[in-house]
Amino acid sequence: MRRRTFIAAAGVAVPVHLLAALDDALVILPSPTAAPTTANVTSRLARARALFDSGDLPQLVALLPQVIAAAHANADDGVPDGHVRLAACYDLATEALNKIGRSTASRITADRATAYARMSGSPIAMAAAARSLGIVLRHEGRHRVADRVTLQAAATVEATGLTTPAQAATYAQMLCTCAYNAAQAGDRDRALEMIIEAERAAARLPAHPATGQPFVVTPAHVALYRVGVHWSLGDPGAALHAGRDLHASQFSTPERRGRLHTDLARAWWQCGKPEQAAHALLAAYQHAPGEIRERPSIRAIVTQLAARHPQVAGVRRLVAAVGYVSSH
16 A cells, blocks of 8 residues: 555656566567568667657567567677667666666666677767666666766776767766766776766757767756756756756756756755745656656656645645645
């Protein structure tokens, strides 16, 4: 009974049967429902990424078994870059599973992303997989290991000479990730050093990124990471200052726009400002409901707002939006 109440309180929108189907696919792959050509795999992967970017995690989880199955068949046929696409599928699965708190499954997908990226020999694919693995390690509380994993990947990308826009953007992204990991590990000096270097790297990138590259990094993108670095270091005032000029129109996907507001909500909550935190979470919900409903750390703030500040402006609307039900 308590478990059922917790699920209701969490507002989990991904049906259990879809999660079970994905878990099963990680054990026994389903047969691809379409020819596993490069075009089909690329198209399905792009569709899956679009679902993630829009915050539609239920549809993404439903699609992932077939995306992964097709990518495996494509790679098994020895198609060029097949392992790059396969690693990218597992990267995406890892990001989605982490958002909904499926830690065991996300560790499986992160390990597979790492293995297939190494098989591909692509420094960009290896960096993307290291980022995914780092996310999992952070969620396991292994912040320093996550830090080392992403630092090594950043060095691997830097060793390419950064001669292409995709390599340069990947390097900038890895610097952002390294800064955030260092902050989560409590290493203030290196976190700030890395985010400054990320800002420099982002400033050198083309104004209009090429389509198809795995990471799109802009100055606003790095500024949002700076917000995360500061609240991770326990400095919400600096986080809010870093985010003072950021606005949703600077981010191209609902997921990133939602993340902007959830990160600001974390800072407001650390400042002891429940009303501002509630309004930031409502703004996040308007852009990407899954950022509120699916992420355990954000649900925890909603739970605490409902328990401690039920009369504060915005809290009732937030509770109604996410379907919060007390577990006590």
